[in-house]
Amino acid sequence: MFSITVNAIGNILAKQGIIAFNVAxxxxxxxxxxxLNNKKHKIAMTSDNNQNNVNLTKQIVYSNMNLIDLKANVAVLKSQNKMLGSLINLKI
Structure with a gap:
């Protein structure tokens, strides 16, 4: 039960790392x-071209979406923890 939520949080943190790398x-x-929309995350590449294609606005939007996802998953984890405590009659 907890593993799905924990895996989701791990994925969110991995995405945040990619966003940070892009912004850096x-x-x-x-x-x-x-x-981030590509299912097969490509390794960062550089080319001889002097321009890059990093869109800062898009990276900020992705970061904000990740924050919303993270808050939601933490709330789910807290609820799961509370339900488990109720089931085994413990206060966690």
């Missing part, structure tokens, strides 16, 4: 952002 490379010449 905002001014790196030739950097190609890692697309």
């Amino acid at each position: 490379n905002l001014n790196t010449k030739g950097y190609k952002e890692i697309d």
Whole structure:
């Protein structure tokens, strides 16, 4: 029961790491952002082209969506914890 929620939180944190990596490379010449919507996360790439394709607005939106997802999953985890405590008659 808890493993699904814990895995979801782990995935959210992994996505946040990718967002942070993209933002950190905002001014790196030739950097190609890692697309969170791509199911097969590509390794960050650079090219000889001096421009990069990091869209800061999109990264902020992704970060905010991750925060909402994280809060929801933490609330689920707390509820699961409370229900389990009630089932075995313990206060957690």
